[in-house]
Amino acid sequence: MYILMEKRREAKLKEKFFKRIGGLIMQRLSSPDGNVEKSKLFNSKELEMATDHFNQDRILGKGGQGTVYKGMLADGMIVAVKKSISIDEKNVEPFINEVVILSQINHRNIVKLLGCCLESEVPLLVYEFIPNGTLYQYLHDPEFPFSWDARLRIATEVASALFYLHSFACIPIYHRDIKSSNILLDEKYRAKVADFGTSRSGALDQTHVTTLVQGTFGYLDPEYFQTGQFTEKSDVYSFGIVLVELLTGQKPTTSLLGETCIGLASSFITAMEEDHLFEILDPRVREEGGEEEIIVVANLAKRCLNLKGRERPSMKDLVIELEGIRKRSEPSSSLAQHQEEVDHADPNEFEADDDLSISRRSGADLGSIRLSDGRALLTRVTW
Incomplete structure (x- = not known):
């Protein structure tokens, strides 16, 4: 009976936290018309284990909105877990905002949001681990x-x-x-x-x-x-x-x-x-x-x-x-090699996160900005 009551109490507490930190909003975002995939929702025990119960030795940094811990998921993947400082409305809004913003972004020079946890006492965000600091x-x-x-x-x-x-x-x-x-x-x-x-x-x-x-x-x-x-x-x-x-x-x-x-x-x-x-x-x-x-x-x-x-x-x-x-600071040989590679590149070979590449066309004053889907936007440049 005691174990059953404890499990029920824990379930109610998680539900309370889920609603308090914007879980209902996140549920809507996880719908087919939303931006956040359901697979990106972590449970609290998983992240506690990953960070050794948010051990002080795992701290990567602290900021105005929370503390970031280094963690390792069950599959061996190294991640960074951001734990919000408190659960008042002032800190919930940045949490929701960050999830919504990063769920729309895919760029190799922007940190990737892997998921979040909505059932813990304070908001938790899970990012790719960036090893070399700031x-x-x-x-x-x-x-x-x-x-x-x-x-x-x-x-x-x-x-x-x-x-x-x-x-x-x-x-x-x-x-x-x-x-x-x-x-x-x-x-x-x-x-x-x-x-x-x-x-x-x-x-x-x-x-x-x-x-x-x-x-x-x-x-x-x-x-x-x-x-x-x-x-x-x-x-x-x-x-x-x-x-x-x-x-x-x-x-x-x-x-x-x-x-x-x-x-x-x-x-x-x-x-x-x-x-x-x-x-x-x-x-x-x-x-x-x-x-x-x-x-x-x-x-x-x-x-x-x-x-x-x-x-x-x-x-x-x-x-x-x-x-x-x-480009101008590169040796002429490597620049020529780079130019030849760009001129003969197949637009379909650009990776999904290669959102922007800029090349100089020989014999012209046009810089070619090429998007990830192969579309090129030509802009006049003074070289």
Whole structure:
């Protein structure tokens, strides 16, 4: 009788948690017309076993919305399990929002959501495991200097992910919290954009979303802060701060001019206007990067940080320009080989997650943006 009563009590408790953290909403999303497959629902015991009952030794990181643990599922698959801090409505909304957003996304530079658990006391999300931590950790760790080529590649990958969110997802998605600590690095140090708890979707004909101002100090778009209207150009501003971090190796609240009242964005722009760019660069960037390409990337960052959002470049422009810089920095032989491969590629051979590839057609000034289904969007580029 006691065992039976305990099982019934546990079942009622799980049902209570299921409803409290939005289970009924998730049920609707799991319908044939929804976005979340039923196979992506984990049970609480499975995730407790995977994380050794959320052992402190398994913690990968902590944030404002929860703690992330390393876990191993019964089939041996390594995953990251995000456990929300509490169960109040303030934390339930980001949980539901992140599931809905990530269920619509398939891009190789965006972290994959594997599933969620709705029957635990607090929300649990299960992601693919990204082994090499965050970009923030590496940029600000003097013992692990990133090469210039790696920085340029990571910038291009993050721009590609944001371009996809703004343009290629079924509806436009604004990330709203782009920063180096939300950019993870996989086993090959490729960028993976993460943390979509504060992200928002907009209608196809919508130019902005009006919300309470949220974001991280140092990355927040000043125009968004003043108006409460978040646009795709607000993500561009935050990406500009990440570019400055990649160039200088400094934190977003640091002043490059030694003045405590000026942050990274303002001091970077001032240094450029006063022709002191190469004095503020990270030593590795200064040693390895070509002068011309460094100046081009710095000017891209400056344009991203324009106080007027409409005068900032789009993510599409940034991807094209960053890819152009990378192609020009390649040795001519490897560039020719790459061009030959692209020119003779079968569009049907692109993988499903190859959402964006940009190539330069020889003898022309057209950049070819090719989507995963083989459709090509031609855009004029200055090389």
